[in-house]
Structures are given as C-alpha cells and as structure tokens.
Amino acid sequence: xxxxxxxxxxxxxxxxxxxxxxxxxxxxxxxxxxxxxxxxxxxxxxxxxxxxxxxxxxxxxxxxxxxxxxxxxxxxxxxxxxxxxxxxxxxxxxxxxxxxxxxxxxxxxxxxxxxxxxxxxxxxxxxxxxxxxxxxxxxxxxxxxxxxxxxxxxxxxxxxxxxxxxxxxxxxxxxxxxxxxxxxxxxxxxxxxxxxxxxxxxxxxxxxxxxxxxxxxxxxxxxxxxxxxxxxxxxxxxxxxxxxxxxxxxxxxxxxxxxxxxxxxxxxxxxxxxxxxxxxxxxxxxxxxxxxxxxxxxxxxxxxxxxxxxx
Amino acid sequence: xxxxxxxxxxxxxxxxxxxxxxxxxxxxxxxxxxxxxxxxxxxxxxxxxxxxxxxxxxxxxxxxxxxxxxxxxxxxxxxxxxxxxxxxxxxxxxxxxxxxxxxxxxxxxxxxxxxxxxxxxxxxxxxxxxxxxxxxxxxxxxxxxxxxxxxxxxxxxxxxxxxxxxxxxxxxxxxxxxxxxxxxxxxxxxxxxxxxxxxxxxxxxxxxxxxxxxxxxxxxxxxxxxxxxxxxxxxxxxxxxxxxxxxxxxxxxxxxxxxxxxxxxxxxxxxxxxxxxxxxxxxxxxxxxxxxxxxxxxxxxxxxxxxxxxxxxxxxxxxxxxxxxxxxxxxxxxxxxxxxxxxxxxxxxxxxxxxxxxxxxxxxxxxxxxxxxxxxxxxxxxxxxxxxxxxxxxxxxxxxxxxxxxxxxxxxxxxxxxxxxxxxxxxxxx
Numbered sequence: 001x002x003x004x005x006x007x008x009x010x011x012x013x014x015x016x017x018x019x020x021x022x023x024x025x026x027x028x029x030x031x032x033x034x035x036x037x038x039x040x041x042x043x044x045x046x047x048x049x050x051x052x053x054x055x056x057x058x059x060x061x062x063x064x065x066x067x068x069x070x071x072x073x074x075x076x077x078x079x080x081x082x083x084x085x086x087x088x089x090x091x092x093x094x095x096x097x098x099x100x101x102x103x104x105x106x107x108x109x110x111x112x113x114x115x116x117x118x119x120x121x122x123x124x125x126x127x128x129x130x131x132x133x134x135x136x137x138x139x140x141x142x143x144x145x146x147x148x149x150x151x152x153x154x155x156x157x158x159x160x161x162x163x164x165x166x167x168x169x170x171x172x173x174x175x176x177x178x179x180x181x182x183x184x185x186x187x188x189x190x191x192x193x194x195x196x197x198x199x200x201x202x203x204x205x206x207x208x209x210x211x212x213x214x215x216x217x218x219x220x221x222x223x224x225x226x227x228x229x230x231x232x233x234x235x236x237x238x239x240x241x242x243x244x245x246x247x248x249x250x251x252x253x254x255x256x257x258x259x260x261x262x263x264x265x266x267x268x269x270x271x272x273x274x275x276x277x278x279x280x281x282x283x284x285x286x287x288x289x290x291x292x293x294x295x296x297x298x299x300x301x302x303x304x305x306x307x308x309x310x311x
Numbered sequence: 312x313x314x315x316x317x318x319x320x321x322x323x324x325x326x327x328x329x330x331x332x333x334x335x336x337x338x339x340x341x342x343x344x345x346x347x348x349x350x351x352x353x354x355x356x357x358x359x360x361x362x363x364x365x366x367x368x369x370x371x372x373x374x375x376x377x378x379x380x381x382x383x384x385x386x387x388x389x390x391x392x393x394x395x396x397x398x399x400x401x402x403x404x405x406x407x408x409x410x411x412x413x414x415x416x417x418x419x420x421x422x423x424x425x426x427x428x429x430x431x432x433x434x435x436x437x438x439x440x441x442x443x444x445x446x447x448x449x450x451x452x453x454x455x456x457x458x459x460x461x462x463x464x465x466x467x468x469x470x471x472x473x474x475x476x477x478x479x480x481x482x483x484x485x486x487x488x489x490x491x492x493x494x495x496x497x498x499x500x501x502x503x504x505x506x507x508x509x510x511x512x513x514x515x516x517x518x519x520x521x522x523x524x525x526x527x528x529x530x531x532x533x534x535x536x537x538x539x540x541x542x543x544x545x546x547x548x549x550x551x552x553x554x555x556x557x558x559x560x561x562x563x564x565x566x567x568x569x570x571x572x573x574x575x576x577x578x579x580x581x582x583x584x585x586x587x588x589x590x591x592x593x594x595x596x597x598x599x600x601x602x603x604x605x606x607x608x609x610x611x612x613x614x615x616x617x618x619x620x621x622x623x624x625x626x627x628x629x630x631x632x633x634x635x636x637x638x639x640x641x642x643x644x645x646x647x648x649x650x651x652x653x654x655x656x657x658x659x660x661x662x663x664x665x666x667x668x669x670x671x672x673x674x675x676x677x678x679x680x681x682x683x684x685x686x687x688x689x690x691x692x693x694x695x696x697x698x699x700x701x702x703x704x705x706x707x708x709x710x711x712x713x714x715x716x717x718x719x720x721x722x723x724x725x726x727x728x729x730x731x732x733x734x735x736x737x738x739x740x741x
Contacts (some may be wrong), residue, residue, distance in 0.1 A: 060436030146572030147511070167519035167572065168721065222536050254518040257717040272408045274707045275432060 046288075053281035062277045072282035081258065081266065082286075089262040089290065091173060092180070092248075093241040099181035100237055101230065104188020109218075111189065112196045128187035133260045137250035140179045141166070145250070169259045176260050179247050184237050195224065195229035228305070235298040242291050263287040314510040331593035363637050365644045368399035368423035368678040370406045376602040377568060377595065377660065384660035388647050391602055394640045407432075414438040419632050421641040425740050427457060427626040431702045439465040440631040445642040449649040452669050457695065458628055465626035467649055470664040473624040473690035474531060475613040477682070479606060482510045491617045494560045497589075501569040504588045514578035516589030517570035518561060518716055524575045527623065527696055529716060531591055533557030535618025538710070543701015549712075549734040552725070558719055558726035560618065565720045582606070591616065593625065594686040598662040601680055613685035621692040629667075664692045701737065708737045 053072055057065025076082045111122045128136065143149050144165035152162040165175045199222050207217045245264040248254060254269065256259035261269075263283060271280025366383060369558035372378045382398055389395050399420045401409055407429045413419035414433065425433070433439050442464045451467065478490060486504040491497040501512030519527040533540075538553035550556070564570060571578050571587075579596050581587045585602025590596075594613075603610040618621045629648060631641045647653045654670040663672055663683035672683050698705045715729035 058417055058436070060410070060432055060438070062415065148573070164519070164572070167517055253523070255714070255717060257721060258714055263317070269710070273710065277413070 007248075017281055049281050049284055049288075053285050055278045057281075059272060059277050059279040060277035065278050072279045073285075074175055074284055075279065081261075084258055085261050085263055085266045085283075086286075086290075088173070088258070088260060089242065089287075092177060092244075092260070092262050093238055095173070095177040096180035096184065096241045096244075097234060097237040099177060099187050100184035101234060103181060103185040104233075105192050105226075107189040108192035108196055112193055116195060125189055126186040128183050129155070129190075131183070131224070133183060133244070133246040134250055136183055137179060137247045140182075140252055144175055166252050167256050169256065172260050174255060176248050176251055179251065180241065180244060183247070184240065188237070191229060191233055192226055195226040199225045228302075231298065231301060231305075235294060238294045239291055242287060242294075262288065286287070314609075321686050347488050362394055362640055363415060364395040364397040365422055365637055365640045366397045366399050366420040367422045367424070367644075368401055368406070368410065368420035370401055370403035371424065372398055372400045373402060374595065374599070376599045376725050377662070380660040383655075384656045385648065387656040388653070389642055391647060391652075393643055393647065396644065411436075414632060414634070415662075419634065421632055421635040421637045422644055423630050423632065424627055424666050425630060427628065427697055428702075428705055429631060430458075430466050430628045431697070432628060434465055435703060438633055439640060440633045440635070440642070441465060442467060442515065442631060442642065442645055445631075445645040446649050449646075450668050452665070452667065453647065454626065454665050455667055457626065457697070465646065466630045467628040468665075468667040469629045470661055470666060471624050471626050471690055472595060472664050473686060473693040474527075474593050474616070474622050475686055475689045476589065476616045477582070477592045477597055478589040478612045479510070479582065479585060479587070479610055480612045481607070481610040482508055482585070486588070490612065490614045491589075492614075493617050494563055497617045498564065498567040498569055500589070501567075508588070510586055510588045511571060511578075511581065512588050513569045514571050514582055514587040516574055517565065517572060518713065519565075519720055520572075520574065525716070526706070526713050527625070528591065529557070529561070529709070529712055530623035530694070531616050531694060532618060534562045535616050535620050536560060537620045539694075540698040541700055543699050547698075547701070547734055547737055549708075549737055550730040552729055555726045558716060558730065561716065562726065564720055575698075591622075594663040594683065597682045597686065598680070601645075601682075608680050608682070610628065611680075611682045613682045613689065621689070621694065623696055624690060624693040626695050663687050701740070704737070704740045707740065708733065711736050 052065065054063065054067055054069060055065030056071075057063070057069050107125045111118060111125065115121075131139075143151060146152060146162055146164050146167070149165070151165065156162055163171055165171050204217060204221050207221045212220070242262075243264060244262075245268060248260050248262060248265055249268070252260045254265040263286065267280050267283045267287065270283055272275050357486045369381075372382050374381065386396055386398075399735075406425065410419060410423055410425065410429070411432065415436070415438075419438075442458075446464060446467055454468040454471045455464075455466075458464055458468065476490070482504060483490065483500075486500075486507045488500040488503050489496075491500045497513070504510055504512040514527065516524065517530070531555045534557070536553050536557035538548075538551055538557050540554070541547050573581075578587055578590055579592060579599065582590055582592070582596070583600035583606060585604070585606050597611050598611065600606050600611055606681055629645060631638070631645060635641050647658070650666050651668070651670070656667055657666060658670045658672060659676070662680070663686040665687065672687065677683055696705065696709075698708060701708060712733050715724075715733050718724040719726050719729045
C-alpha cells in the first residue's frame with residue numbers, strides 16, 4: 001500500500017485552496033455578467049439621470065448643461081403643477097391597477113370553469129393584451145367621441161345627455177383608467193388562472209362537501225392560494241401604470257386642464273416639448289422615487305406575509 | 312510542417328480570442344462591402360468622386376394627397392444634373408424631437424424643412440449653416456425676414472401657411488346662410504346649418520381637448536380681437552383687454568356648443584367628404600379636400616376669420632445642417648430651391664401658400680382652385696406665432712395659455728384672471 005492510494009491523505013493544502021477558489025469563482029463569474037449589464041444598462045443611466053436633473057440641460061445639448069444644484073427641484077416644488085401631477089399619477093396608477101385586478105380576476109374565475117366555447121371566450125378576453133396601446137387608444141378614442149361615439153349613442157338612445165368623455169373632468173381620467181385597465185386585465189386573467197389551477201381540487205371539493213357556499217369557498221380556500229400572485233400582479237401593474245404614456249397621449253394629451261397629466265406626461269412635455277431636459281429629469285427622479293416607494297411597500301407586505309406563514 | 316498545420320487550423324480549434332478577431336474582421340469586411348455597394352442614387356461630382364445624395368427631411372412628404380407632389384417638386388432638382396436628393400420622411404408629431412436629438416449628436420439630414428419654433432431652437436443650439444452664399448441673387452420676399460439672425464441668414468422660407476376660415480359654399484347655400492363675419496353670426500350660422508342640413512356646422516375641435524392644435528388656434532381669436540402677446544420690443548402684453556376679448560370670443564363659442572368633439576385631422580377629412588360646413592384651416596387643407604375629397608373645389612371658399620382683425624400663420628423654413636458632410640451639395644440645393652426654376656416647381660405643388668419669392672400661382676391653378684387667391688390674400692396680413700422677445704419660450708407660454716383657457720371654459724375662472732396668471736408665469740420664465 002502506497003501513500004497515494006488514499007486520496008484524503010494525498011489532498012495537499014494547494015489543492016484544497018484551488019477547490020475552494022473554484023467554489024467561489026464559479027458563482028462570482030456567473031454574477032459578473034448580470035452585474036456588468038446592470039451597471040451599464042441601469043446604474044450608469046440612472047447616475048446620468050441624476051446628474052442631468054441637477055443641470056439646466058436643454059434637448060439641443062443634453063450633455064452640456066451647467067450645474068444648477070437643486071434649482072430644478074425647487075422650481076417644481078414652488079410651482080402649482082407638481083401636486084396636481086402627483087395626484088393624477090396616484091389616481092391613474094391605483095385606479096387602473098385596482099380595476100384591472102378586479103376585472104382580470106373575475107375573468108379568470110369565469111374561464112376557470114368548463115363551458116361550451118370556453119377556449120374561444122378565453123382567447124377573446126386575452127386579446128386586448130396583444131393590441132398595441134396606441135392602436136387600442138385610437139379605437140377607444142372613436143368609441144368615446146362625444147358626437148359619434150357608441151357610448152353616447154347608447155346614452156342618447158336611453159334618453160340621457162351625451163357625456164364629454166375626453167374633454168371634461170372627471171370623465172377624462174375615468175376614460176383613460178378604463179382603457180388602461182382593459183389592456184391590463186388579460187394579463188391578470190392569465191396569471192390568476194395559472195394560480196387558480198394550482199389550488200388542489202380535493203381541498204376545494206372538501207370545502208364544498210362541508211357545505212361551504214361558493215363565496216365562502218373562494219374566500220377561505222381559493223383566495224389564500226392566489227393572494228401571493230395577486231400581490232405580485234399588483235406591484236407589476238403599479239409599475240406599468242407609472243410608466244404608461246401612450247394611452248393618455250393619444251386620448252387626452254394630458255388635458256383637459258392637466259386633469260390627466262401624469263408624471264410621464266409631464267416628463268415628456270418638459271423634456272421634449274419645452275426642451276428642458278434638466279427639468280424633465282427632475283420630474284423623472286420624482287417618478288423613480290414613486291416607483292421605489294411602491295416597490296418597498298410591496299416588499300414589506302411580502303415579508304410580513306412570509307413571517308405570518310412562518311417561512 | 313508545423314507552420315502548415317497552424318495555417319490549416321479551422322475555427323473550431325482556434326482559441327476564443329482568435330475566433331473573436333476573425334469574426335470582427337468578417338463583420339468589418341461585410342460592412343465595408345455594404346458601404347461600397349450602397350451608393351444607389353449617388354452622382355459623380357466630375358472629379359472622379361461619388362457625391363452622396365442630399366437628404367431632405369420634411370414631415371410634409373407624408374401628407375395625404377399632396378406629399379408626393381411636394382416631393383416631386385423638390386426632386387426636380389435632379390433634372391439640373393447638379394446632384395441627387397433623398398427623401399427623409401418624419402411624422403409631424405416626431406419631427407422636432409427627432410431632428411433635435413439627431414442634430415444634437417452631430418448627425419441628422421442635410422436639409423430640413425421645419426416650423427419657426429423649431430428653427431429658433433436650432434439657431435440657439437448652433438446647428439445651422441449660414442445660407443448667405445446660397446441665396447445670393449435670389450429675390451427673397453418678406454416671408455424670409457425671420458430667417459436672418461444677427462445679420463446672418465440661417466433659414467429661407469419654405470412656405471407660409473396662413474389660417475383662414477374655410478367653408479363649403481354648397482352647404483351654406485343649402486342652409487341659406489351667408490359667410491359669417493363675427494362670432495355671433497358664426498354661432499347663428501352653425502345652428503341654422505345643423506338644423507337644415509346633415510352637416511356639422513363648425514369643424515374646429517373644442518379647446519378642452521388636450522391636443523396641441525389649440526396652442527396655435529388661440530391666436531386666431533386673440534389676434535382677431537386685435538391682441539398680441541408682446542410688444543415688438545418684447546414687453547409681455549398677455550393680459551391686455553384685446554386678448555381678454557379673444558378669450559371671451561372662444562368662451563362664447565364653447566358655451567354655444569358649436570365646437571366639434573373630434574380632432575383636427577378627422578374634421579379635415581370630414582370637410583373633404585362634404586360633412587363639415589366650416590372650419591379653420593390653411594391652403595394645404597383646401598388642397599387636400601380638392602384632391603382627395605368629394606367636394607367640388609369650386610365649392611370650397613375661404614374668408615378671413617369671423618373677427619375684426621387678421622389671424623395667424625404658420626411659417627416653415629428651409630435650413631441646412633451645420634454638421635452635414637454634404638454641405639456644399641446641400642447649399643447648392645438651397646440655391647436651386649430659391650431660384651426662379653425651383654420656386655416655379657414648388658409653386659405647382661404647394662398650392663396657394665406664400666413662398667420664399669413672389670412667384671404667382673398660374674392662371675390654370677387659380678381657375679382650378681378658386682380658393683387659392685383667397686389664401687394668398689389672407690397671408691398678406693396674418694401674424695406669426697412667435698412671441699417677440701420670448702421666441703424660445705413660445706411653446707411653453709402657449710401651453711400654459713391653453714391650460715388657462717381650458718380653466719376659463721370649464722370653471723368659474725374669468726378670462727382676466729386666467730390671462731393675468733399666464734402673464735405672471737411667462738414673466739417668471741424670464
């Protein structure tokens with residue numbers, strides 16, 4: 001028997017070090033690529049954005065503005081537009097997210113049952129998600145037309161007065177929320193449907209055998225199963241709503257009287273229409289802060305849920 | 312032998328660095344080949360070098376009905392044998408942002424056709440090449456005055472588009488109304504037309520719609536009331552009684568419910584289809600109706616706006632990119648454009664808009680489109696959109712103006728209060 005016959009005996013400190021390094025190097029190498037990507041695609045532009053918000057840069061020379069400190073933010077705080085823009089943003093974001101969650105969940109519950117034409121109905125309900133937002137907004141623009149739109153035709157047919165859907169408050173905001181929720185709802189439906197499929201049949205069946213009503217079964221059996229998915233959808237739609245510009249731009253342009261001017265509409269107007277990129281970036285920083293607040297709120301809720309579930 | 316083995320090694324056995332280098336070389340070669348073969352449209356400049364076509368960027372190339380005709384009128388430059396041109400189409404809604412960002416990065420088309428507000432932004436950023444040598448000898452008219460900045464010519468007029476009061480004479484006759492000359496008459500005429508015909512009386516969209524057309528449309532009524540946003544030396548007069556009267560005229564129309572709910576483009580198309588009796592538009596709209604619509608061009612009339620004073624015009628300039636690698640050819644194109652030959656070519660396609668020189672419309676054109684003379688006449692007295700002394704802030708001031716006008720139309724805020732707010736905000740802009 002030689003010394004080399006036993007591998008444990010032959011393992012030298014150098015070999016152990018090599019193996020240890022390999023154990024660290026592999027995950028590090030795997031992390032480097034996404035970190036580099038994040039640095040170039042997210043952190044660097046974000047730093048640029050912060051810098052531009054502290055300058056008086058104009059669109060004609062975005063990188064050439066002079067440092068003005070917090071002047072852009074002070075101007076925003078001193079003006080009357082920011083409070084209205086923030087209120088509009090919250091109304092639009094929470095309105096469209098809430099409505100989409102309700103519509104999408106109801107649609108998911110419907111298509112989760114078996115009936116004749118189930119596949120066709122599911123396809124129809126999912127289709128708004130596939131329509132480009134500008135095209136969707138253009139279609140709804142005609143439907144909301146005060147003089148010739150189908151909604152006012154129906155209202156007038158029923159003896160009512162036509163509504164200025166897109167040119168009066170609060171109907172303009174209601175209209176853009178409706179269209180945005182209509183676009184988001186299919187995503188909610190499809191994801192919620194997957195969550196519903198994960199509810200064990202025997203648990204739901206046991207609930208029904210025990211005499212629970214449909215509402216009670218949903219509340220005590222189904223809902224806890226789909227709640228994490230619902231929360232995730234909520235934050236995704238909030239972020240998506242905060243970013244949504246196209247539907248508002250096509251339907252109302254932010255009006256009337258700024259009543260549908262959300263933060264992205266304000267950014268576009270300031271940076272591209274007025275060509276004040278520095279001020280536009282200041283608006284963008286406020287938008288990013290809003291998104292971060294919503295994301296943190298979501299993480300807190302998730303953490304509490306995990307603690308409650310003992311995970 | 313070892314050497315031949317190295318030479319014969321295939322891609323699979325090369326190390327990653329070698330493969331990357333080989334790939335880069337292949338891509339570089341392909342790009343070079345593509346560059347060599349993409350000289351379509353280029354011309355020989357007579358010195359053995361191939362001159363690239365002059366790129367011409369204009370949103371009007373996309374205009375329904377007249378876009379192709381306008382392009383053909385400038386492409387006639389190629390018939391001189393001096394060079395070639397290439398069409399760059401940019402939608403109207405994007406042209407300002409796209410050109411600004413392209414020029415800001417040192418790129419962009421050689422020649423651009425832009426509105427006066429955009430022109431001034433480009434001047435401020437130093438994007439434009441002087442045109443003095445290119446227009447030497449040309450008989451430029453007064454529409455070019457705004458193109459000279461600090462004694463240097465940086466733009467020449469492409470078109471001036473005065474907004475007039477366009478009407479369908481057949482519908483007015485059917486309804487038994489005359490062309491209105493005041494807001495009261497306009498409201499009465501709309502009511503009569505809508506009571507007696509199937510047409511929509513007035514095609515101007517309500518200012519409560521958030522879209523941009525009314526940031527200009529306000530001028531029709533405030534200028535029409537004798538107002539101005541500033542004196543010639545730049546003192547702001549936004550809250551003047553004349554401008555208040557202009558706001559009140561708009562409010563009177565809003566309260567009477569005569570504004571349309573659909574957007575400008577839709578109403579323009581409906582006018583062309585004989586479904587709208589009257590609307591504010593420029594000669595381009597009349598030409599589109601004549602070429603594409605069902606309305607007999609002889610039935611299209613134009614009158615001054617139903618206000619005591621003249622309204623406003625849009626002004627488009629031709630400018631040359633300072634960073635153009637094709638600068639000489641671009642300047643040569645401009646030189647041809649303002650020549651008698653170029654102006655005659657453009658006149659045939661641009662309808663009745665005043666051009667850079669006083670080139671008259673032909674008798675044939677005037678006979679075919681009776682409205683043409685009317686627009687030419689209106690264009691003699693209209694005022695531009697730029698606010699003297701505050702040219703760079705015009706867009707921002709007019710957006711604030713529109714938002715405050717909307718407040719007047721939808722709340723208890725008075726015209727005086729609204730205009731005082733705009734005056735204060737405009738003064739704060741500096």
